[in-house]
Amino acid sequence: MGGDPAGKIDHEQHDFALWEKRVDALLVLSSSAGLMNTDSLRRVLEDMGEEAYEKMSYYERWISSICQNMIEVGAFSTEELATKMEIIKSRGATYGDAS
Amino acid sequence: MPHDHHEPLSPSGHPYRADDDKDLSYWQVMEIAVRELLIEKGHISATQIQDQINTMDARSPANGARLVAKAWTDPAFKYALIEDAGQASRNMGFDIGPMHLIALENTEKVHNVIVCTLCSCYPRNLLGLPPDWYKSRAYRSRAVVEPRKVLSEFGLEFNQKIQIRVHDSTADMRYIVIPYQPAESEGLSEAELAKWITRDSMIGVGLPRAPA
Structure with a gap:
């Protein structure tokens, strides 16, 4: 993306939401645990293609990449992930209820 | 009770990101799932997550x-x-x-x-x-x-x-x-x-x- 044409820089700042901080912590801790590293994070991010930059937020791309990395390294299976996600959705309608 | 409907601001005065007060998103579900699975499998602990967030907030x-x-x-x-x-x-x-x-x-x-x-x-x-x-x-x-x-x-x-x-x-x-x-x-x-x-x-x- 370096050198590509782009618009004006937006100086808006938002506070990080709890779920975003947890994603950040998940990268640090899964890296310390030897399950992934910055390069493997980036490899999946780059595989997502440009469209992901338009449609997903920063930490949405990160959790997607971390999840993909965990499956590839065998930390959990796609079945376990799917089952877990269904259970979480059934807990409630907001992040606070479900987490 | 009277209730003001101003744009909500965080304690530091920044607006919350728009998706914070919306319904649980797919990616938030994924974050919870990845975190809970890694904890259940013993790769990380809930305490480590909290400690890491505290460390990050202190920087x-x-x-x-x-x-x-x-x-x-x-x-x-x-x-x-x-x-x-x-x-x-x-x-x-x-x-x-x-x-x-x-x-x-x-x-x-x-x-x-x-x-x-x-x-x-x-x-x-x-x-x-x-x-x-x-x-x-x-x-x-x-x-x-x-x-x-x-x-x-x-x-x-x-x-x-x-x-x-x-x-x-x-x-x-x-x-x-x-x-x-x-x-x-x-x-x-x-x-x-x-x-x-x-x-x-x-x-x-x-x-x-x-x-x-």
Whole structure:
């Protein structure tokens, strides 16, 4: 993306939401645990293609990449992930209820 | 009870990101799932997550400012910082992990700016998490091709005789800018000077300024 044409820089700042901080912590801790590293994070991010930059937020791309990395390294299976996600959705309608 | 319906602001005065008060998103479900599975499998613990968030929240540009203020007042330290910024930072008690850190000195003739065109590499151990604009497509794309125009959007105009150097960070190599010390701040103590050193001045998109 370096050198590509782009618009004006937006100086808006938002506070990080709890779920975003947890994603950040998940990268640090899964890296310390030897399950992934910055390069493997980036490899999946780059595989997502440009469209992901338009449609997903920063930490949405990160959790997607971390999840993909965990499956590839065998930390959990796609079945376990799917089952877990269904259970979480059934807990409630907001992040606070479900987490 | 009366209830005001102003735009909600966080304790620090920033608006909450729009999706914070909406229904549980797919990606939030994924975050919870990944976290819980890693905990259940014994790879990480819930305490570690909380500790990591606390550590992250405690980091702020005040750390970098202390480093720069010391460099401004102690020539031997500045030399050590430029020689090996990682070791000099560790010697001051900052945990900067295994990353390589390079300190870039701004002078009368050279102004340094940092960017990460690949993603968002940033000296977060010394400055906290990067600002949103640092991670934006606009900054990452343009900083390397039209730095003077980008700097002008931050309110900085440099004489053409001043060389602008843009440094592209990587996962293993991070940079921090040692801003050029303003003449008006000469003679102040290290603690006083630290108040002049802003986050943006250590990224290279701002200049040190007298505390308000």
